[in-house]
Amino acid sequence: MEKRLPAGQFELKEFPRFGLSRFAPKFPANPDQIRFEIVGDVEKTLILEGPFEGLSRQERTEDFHCVTTWSARGQKWGGVAFSEFFDKVVLQQARPEPGAELVVFRGEDGYCSSLPLQDLMADGVLLADQLNGERLGIEHGAPLRLVAPAHYGYKNVKHIVRIEFWRDGRNYRFPFPYPRFMDHPRGRVAYEERGRWFPGWLLRYLYRMIIPLSIANFKSKTRKYRQQQNKLK
Numbered sequence: 001m002e003k004r005l006p007a008g009q010f011e012l013k014e015f016p017r018f019g020l021s022r023f024a025p026k027f028p029a030n031p032d033q034i035r036f037e038i039v040g041d042v043e044k045t046l047i048l049e050g051p052f053e054g055l056s057r058q059e060r061t062e063d064f065h066c067v068t069t070w071s072a073r074g075q076k077w078g079g080v081a082f083s084e085f086f087d088k089v090v091l092q093q094a095r096p097e098p099g100a101e102l103v104v105f106r107g108e109d110g111y112c113s114s115l116p117l118q119d120l121m122a123d124g125v126l127l128a129d130q131l132n133g134e135r136l137g138i139e140h141g142a143p144l145r146l147v148a149p150a151h152y153g154y155k156n157v158k159h160i161v162r163i164e165f166w167r168d169g170r171n172y173r174f175p176f177p178y179p180r181f182m183d184h185p186r187g188r189v190a191y192e193e194r195g196r197w198f199p200g201w202l203l204r205y206l207y208r209m210i211i212p213l214s215i216a217n218f219k220s221k222t223r224k225y226r227q228q229q230n231k232l233k
């Protein structure tokens, strides 16, 4: 029998492109080229280009849980383990300062979110460049995204252009103009950490209402973008 979904989640048969409405019209300029920086409280800033050499590739099939309560089951991601990337690249080449354990991921669209380093070192957390056997498309985070399956979708930053290691989170802010309650410091699905200050079950009802509008908005912006790309060809 299939595993039950986590508390408050329902299954969506499609895996939609999704996010905060501000980012719906934004797409990566160079979806085939992995290129991102490692910056922050590190001894040395790095600019990295994919593909990842010397790191072992992994495949993981996981359910994806958006904080607004939809889940897309059984997505097969391919990429490298964040823990191996951290040990072999970040620790050795960028050398974070002691205590630089707040990790901020930034997308090319201006989106960002953060996770404690400890959560990122867990088994199954990937820097992914493939979904269901194909290169990641513009819908799902090309050229590179974070996959943290124990955490809500909003922690799984798409279109990664920067990874920052911070000693403290004083200057970290969830993307403008979205309220701070939407960003839980951890966002673990198993504990229903949907946001801060409000209990997860309460946010379920609030968030559920925005799903159809948001899916439609992301779909129409994607269609427009594809039409424009076709004209350019």
Ligand SMILES: Nc1nc2c(c(=O)[nH]1)N[C@H]1C(S)=C(S)[C@@H](COP(=O)(O)O)O[C@H]1N2
Pocket (backbone or CB within 6 Å): 015, 016, 017, 018, 019, 020, 023, 024, 065, 066, 067, 106, 107, 108, 109, 110, 111, 112, 139, 140, 141, 153, 154, 155, 156, 157, 158, 159
């Ligand atoms: N760069 C970027 N990453 C993002 C978002 C976004 O708007 N921009 N939205 C987040 C949210 S709320 C969710 S649910 C997932 C959706 O991933 P998907 O579009 O692959 O379904 O991406 C997350 N990562």
Ligand SMILES: [Mo]
Pocket (backbone or CB within 6 Å): 018, 019, 066, 067, 068, 153, 154
């Ligand atoms: Mo989400």
